[in-house]
Amino acid sequence: MxxxxNKLYSIIARKCPHCHEGEFLVNRNPYALAQAGDLLPSCSVCHRKFExxxxxxxxxxxxxxxxxVALSVSMYVAVTVLAPDSTxxxxxxxxxSALVLSAPALYAWSKALWANLFIDYKGVERQPGEDAKWFA
Ligand SMILES: [Zn+2]
Incomplete structure (x- = not known):
């Protein structure tokens, strides 16, 4: 898996949704806030555009x-179960706290997830009949 x-690999590792080899974001560290969520214009391996x-x-x-929302509900349930006497x-x-601390990572993952909803894995080589809109 x-x-x-595998799309899950592309999303979690934040790799190119086309070839799963090149980088997707300008900076791999989502907590480098000056570049948080910034995408590269195209993949350095397969040269397909990301947008x-x-x-x-x-x-x-x-x-x-x-x-x-999923994180908030999970955190609320976890605190309620682990500390039932908490206010x-x-x-x-x-x-x-969980939302603030995870916001940069959620932002980066959301872009990778969105891209993978619409972009299928094609490998590094250009496929016959592939749409020209992906190439600069
Ligand atoms: Zn690529």
Whole structure:
């Protein structure tokens, strides 16, 4: 499961959604906030573009929202189960802390997940009949 050709690999490792080899983001560290979520214009290995049209990654906001909700619910349930005597304020602090600390990573993963929803693995070599919009 954790190998090239699997979308989960491309999403978690933040690799090119086309070939799963080249880098997807300018900086691999999502906590380098000056470049957080910045995409490379194209893959350094297969040379396909990452943005088929302007505004393509606006949809990633919905993915980011879904990931944040999932994290919030998970954190709330975890604190409630592990510390049943905790107050609602304590639980809220835990949820907000998890959200703030994970926001850069969620942002990077949301873009990779959004790209992988629409871009299929093709390998490094250009495939016959492949759409020219992916090439600069
Ligand atoms: Zn590539």
């Amino acid at each position: 954790w190998r090239k050709g 088929p049209e302007p505004g393509f990654y606006y949809g990633g906001m919905y993915v980011s929202y879904a990931l944040a 609602q304020t304590t639980r809220l602090v835990w949820v907000l």
